[in-house]
Amino acid sequence: xxxxxxxxxxxxxxxxxxxxxxxxxxxxxxxxxxxxxxxxxxxxxxxxxxxxxxxxxxxxxxxxxxxxxxxxxxxxxxxxxxxxxxxxxxxxxxxxxxxxxxxxxxxxxxxxxxxxxxxxxxxxxxxxxxxxxxxxxxxxxxxxxxxxxxxxxxxxxxxxxxxxxxxxxxxxxxxxxxxxxxxxxxxxxxxxxxxxxxxxxxxxxxxxxxxxxxxxxxxxxxxxxxxxxxxxxxxxxxxxxxxxxxxxxxxxxxxxxxxxxxxxxxxxxxxxxxxxxxxxxxxxxxxxxxxxxxxxxxxxxxxxxxxxxxxxxxxxxxxxxxxxxxxxxxxxxxxxxxxxxxxxxxxxxxxxxxxxxxxxxxxxxxxxxxxxxxxxxxxxxxxxxxxxxxxxxxxxxxxxxxxxxxxxxxxxxxxxxxxxxxxxxxxxxxxxxxxxxxxxxxxxxxxxxxxxx
Amino acid sequence: xxxxxxxxxxxxxxxxxxxxxxxxxxxxxxxxxxxxxxxxxxxxxxxxxxxxxxxxxxxxxxxxxxxxxxxxxxxxxxxxxxxxxxxxxxxxxxxxxxxxxxxxxxxxxxxxxxxxxxxxxxxxxxxxxxxxxxxxxxxxxxxxxxxxxxxxxxxxxxxxxxxxxxxxxxxxxxxxxxxxx
Numbered sequence: 001x002x003x004x005x006x007x008x009x010x011x012x013x014x015x016x017x018x019x020x021x022x023x024x025x026x027x028x029x030x031x032x033x034x035x036x037x038x039x040x041x042x043x044x045x046x047x048x049x050x051x052x053x054x055x056x057x058x059x060x061x062x063x064x065x066x067x068x069x070x071x072x073x074x075x076x077x078x079x080x081x082x083x084x085x086x087x088x089x090x091x092x093x094x095x096x097x098x099x100x101x102x103x104x105x106x107x108x109x110x111x112x113x114x115x116x117x118x119x120x121x122x123x124x125x126x127x128x129x130x131x132x133x134x135x136x137x138x139x140x141x142x143x144x145x146x147x148x149x150x151x152x153x154x155x156x157x158x159x160x161x162x163x164x165x166x167x168x169x170x171x172x173x174x175x176x177x178x179x180x181x182x183x184x185x186x187x188x189x190x191x192x193x194x195x196x197x198x199x200x201x202x203x204x205x206x207x208x209x210x211x212x213x214x215x216x217x218x219x220x221x222x223x224x225x226x227x228x229x230x231x232x233x234x235x236x237x238x239x240x241x242x243x244x245x246x247x248x249x250x251x252x253x254x255x256x257x258x259x260x261x262x263x264x265x266x267x268x269x270x271x272x273x274x275x276x277x278x279x280x281x282x283x284x285x286x287x288x289x290x291x292x293x294x295x296x297x298x299x300x301x302x303x304x305x306x307x308x309x310x311x312x313x314x315x316x317x318x319x320x321x322x323x324x325x326x327x328x329x330x331x332x333x334x335x336x337x338x339x340x341x342x343x344x345x346x347x348x349x350x351x352x353x354x355x356x357x358x359x360x361x362x363x364x365x366x367x368x369x370x371x372x373x374x375x376x377x378x379x380x381x382x383x384x385x386x387x388x389x390x391x392x393x394x395x396x397x398x399x400x401x402x403x404x405x406x407x408x409x410x411x412x413x414x415x416x417x418x419x420x421x422x423x424x425x426x427x428x429x430x431x432x433x434x435x436x437x438x439x440x441x442x443x444x445x446x447x448x449x450x451x452x453x
Numbered sequence: 454x455x456x457x458x459x460x461x462x463x464x465x466x467x468x469x470x471x472x473x474x475x476x477x478x479x480x481x482x483x484x485x486x487x488x489x490x491x492x493x494x495x496x497x498x499x500x501x502x503x504x505x506x507x508x509x510x511x512x513x514x515x516x517x518x519x520x521x522x523x524x525x526x527x528x529x530x531x532x533x534x535x536x537x538x539x540x541x542x543x544x545x546x547x548x549x550x551x552x553x554x555x556x557x558x559x560x561x562x563x564x565x566x567x568x569x570x571x572x573x574x575x576x577x578x579x580x581x582x583x584x585x586x587x588x589x590x591x592x593x594x595x596x597x598x599x600x601x602x603x604x605x606x607x608x609x610x611x612x613x614x615x616x617x618x619x620x621x622x623x624x625x626x627x628x629x630x631x632x633x634x
Binding site for chain 1: 497501
């Protein structure tokens, strides 16, 4: 997706035009094939989009995408409801923190969704046939008067309108004292982990009344608390490895074969602190808000407040690449602290070939970095400036030097328009960006398959 | 560090402390309960601000700038906290150096957000005249009764500190800062 692409056609899908708190999207996730896209919101709802399949045949050559391939609503359901912890007198928010799809094993799709305390497994299945011709019930389901039945028949399945059914299959409750920030499905297809501020639990997908605690960083005396877990993920291929990030900016790789309780990391990834740039807010901006393994499993991508970093699993002394997302905010940290923006947790994602990384920023901007060239581009997810099939324009924040038309000054940035959540299609150059209550889907028509250039 | 920049840093540190405390206070009423990560970050900022405040005070002390910032503080907040003024002031003057030396060990706070009132010891209470701040006092730093071993605190203080015998500067300033809003 180069910034100088000649004529990429962009496909937009805009949804949820009204701005209510409950409609703010809080997580976005493609499934393993990319045909389904799930979003969760603050109101506890999950909306699943399905990609329309073009009529196959002539257009099945690699690189050819037909005119459709748009994502349309497939199903909507209420995943979590507001809850209350009576013992602690605390409300439990219904906001969906994370959604993760399970690898597909049969015709049905399964996803895990979690709020602050409870993880749920949902089964999404289609029904396009229904039985007709019951003996004891009529077509509307009313019980027939037995005296009217004169003969027996066998009910037959007849095609009907497609119905998508979503049913809760498992509820994994009471596993966490603190707020769940991540879930990650293991490559073994049987287990998954859930992480809160101080503990990581491993669950079996079929067992809801027990979980295994694999990391516990709660100090004996809470007054000695210095760091919390901010994100965790299983390795994409090695079912015994997982990584978790901390509020101190460190990453810990753990091997479950080493011991049952993985409090002692196998590898600690830490960058030496730059003492020259210490400020009141050094700790806050070094807190890692998201960590993602590359598809290859060789690299880690982390996001802290001002940068995105790529780490090589083989080197724990520091990141191999550092990308400045919005360095111009470094001098504004005090105001960002006052308006709470400094606590924003941005996510980061890899493209399918691990050659490009993407993360969000403010003013509806999001950034993409090409790892080969090291160059970054700023793009905008904002309806007013775009029409369906319009070219996505690159934007710039003016930080000095020659001012170009369209440059935005740092002080005119809208900090309420933050791009925190996003997802990249696992195989193609399709991205889903959540901007508050709107979902934007962009497709690269020129290079639909991720190719490095 | 010159006296003026030290003072600027001073003012900035106190402002950040004030903002942090109001955030801590506001987070108590947030939906979903106290967020541990956020509270931890707030307490780290407060600790940074407090450390920087102290180190800038230290650099001011030799130049005799000690009394200068004190007077404005006294007059502005005297209607609110009349009584602690002379007491900590004299305390500070006498034990200033002692406090600074043992800063790292002694100079701490308890930001126990939840059990503030019940756990105030009587001796402590007499020094913590809240005045108008009594309407919203829970986030004021105070000496909390120690928990028995094995007892657990859920939403525990995150900037783990204990106030030393010589009431420190920053405590005083926080007491004065809080009634300001």
